[in-house]
Amino acid sequence: MRDTVRRHLGKVVAGTAIAVASTAVMVGITLPGSAGADDTDGGQADSRSVQETGQGQGQEQGAAVAPGVVEQAPAEGDKGQGSDPLTDDEIARVERIAVNQQLFNATEDVEGERGPQRLTVDVAEPEADEADATDAPRRADVTFYDYRDDTLVTKTVDLDSGKVVGTSEQRGVQPPPSRAETIEAARLLIADPLGAGLKADYKDATGQELTSPDQLRLSGGVYRAAPGAQSAALDKCGEHRCVRLFPKVKNGPWIDTRSLVIDLSARKVAELNR
Numbered sequence: 001m002r003d004t005v006r007r008h009l010g011k012v013v014a015g016t017a018i019a020v021a022s023t024a025v026m027v028g029i030t031l032p033g034s035a036g037a038d039d040t041d042g043g044q045a046d047s048r049s050v051q052e053t054g055q056g057q058g059q060e061q062g063a064a065v066a067p068g069v070v071e072q073a074p075a076e077g078d079k080g081q082g083s084d085p086l087t088d089d090e091i092a093r094v095e096r097i098a099v100n101q102q103l104f105n106a107t108e109d110v111e112g113e114r115g116p117q118r119l120t121v122d123v124a125e126p127e128a129d130e131a132d133a134t135d136a137p138r139r140a141d142v143t144f145y146d147y148r149d150d151t152l153v154t155k156t157v158d159l160d161s162g163k164v165v166g167t168s169e170q171r172g173v174q175p176p177p178s179r180a181e182t183i184e185a186a187r188l189l190i191a192d193p194l195g196a197g198l199k200a201d202y203k204d205a206t207g208q209e210l211t212s213p214d215q216l217r218l219s220g221g222v223y224r225a226a227p228g229a230q231s232a233a234l235d236k237c238g239e240h241r242c243v244r245l246f247p248k249v250k251n252g253p254w255i256d257t258r259s260l261v262i263d264l265s266a267r268k269v270a271e272l273n274r
Contacts, residue, residue, distance in 0.1 A: 079159070084123070086140055090159060091121050097162055098142040098155035108148040110184045110241075110264055116144035116153060119178050124156055139165065143175065150240060150265055174222045177243050182220045185243040185262040186213035192269040198247065198257055205249050217248040223261045230261065233270040240265035 080087050086094070099116065107116040124139035138159040146153055152173045156166035177185070189195040190210060202210035210216075224238040234242065241264045248254050259272050 080123075080138070086121060086123055090140065093162070094121060094140040094142055094157040094159065097157050098164060099144070103153075106148070107144070107146040107153075110145075110147060110181050112147070112267075116146050117178065117181065119143040119145055119152075119175055145175075145181075145241060147241070147265060172239055174224065174238065174241060176222060177220050177241075181241070181243065181264060182218045182245065183213045185220060185245055185264060186216060186218055186247065188262050188264075188267060189245065189257065189260065189269055194260055194269045194271060198255055201255050202249060205252050205255075215250065217250055218245060219248075220245045228273065230272050231270050233266075233268060234261050234263060234272075236266070237261065237263060 080090060095118065104115045107114070109115055109117040120141075120143045122141050122143075124141045126136045140157050140159060142155045142157060144153045144155075145151070150171060152170045152175070154166075154168045154170075155164050157163070158165045189198060190213065199210045202208070202215070208215070220243045223234070223242040223244045225235050225242075230237070243262050243264060244260070245257050245262070246254065247257060260269060261272060262269050
C-alpha cells in the first residue's frame, strides 16, 4: 500500500497529512507504504505491530494469550546443488576466498576502514554452453564496492575448486545501497547541520532526541547527478556513491528527507535545488 501525502523536509507523515510546526514549505510527494520500510535488518516487513495489536485485543476481552511458539528451522546442508540458493556455509566460504589479503589491504569500506564494502553474494549465472548441462559447475558472484577509488568489484568463485575464476571492475555502476551503507548515510545525515530538520521532526513525533540510526527504520536508493538538479557538491554522484534516505520513526510516521543527498564517497551531505 502506498500513502500519498503532502510533505517536505522536516515534516513527519502518519497516514494522511498532519499539521506539525516546521519552517519548511510543504510540497506534494509520494512515500513508500509501511511495508516498504526497512523494518527489519533483512529488509522484510515487520510483523510485530500486527502481533501486538492482536494481543492487545485479546487482553481487552479478558482472553488469555497463548505463548508464542518458534519452530526450529530445518537443518541446512553445507553445500547446495546446481542453481540452489547459496547456503550460509557457502556464503561464508566464498567471501573468504574472494577477499584475499591483497584485496583487503588495497580497498576501503563505507566507514573508511580497510577492506571492501560487501554488497551481494549470489549464485552465478551459468555460461551459455552450460545452460542445459546437469553437471554445470556451481559458482558464486561476490560483489563489493571499493570506496578508495569508487570501483564496483565482482569476484566469481568456483565452489568446487575453491578458486576465483573471474574478476571484473567497473566504475560508474551503482547498485542499490546495502544495509550497512544505508546506516552510514543516516549517521552522516544526523551529524550534519542539514540533518537539523530530521532531528527536530523526530523529537516532535517521539519526544526523544535523535542521536543514532538505530532509532529509525531505514530504506534508501542511489542518487545520480542530473544537469541542474543539484548543487555543485553533488555533481559527481554516479561516479561517487550517493544515497537518498527514506527514514521512518519506529512504530511511527515517515520523515521526508528526499531533498537531501548523502555522498558516501566524499562523506558529505548536500541539498537538491528547489
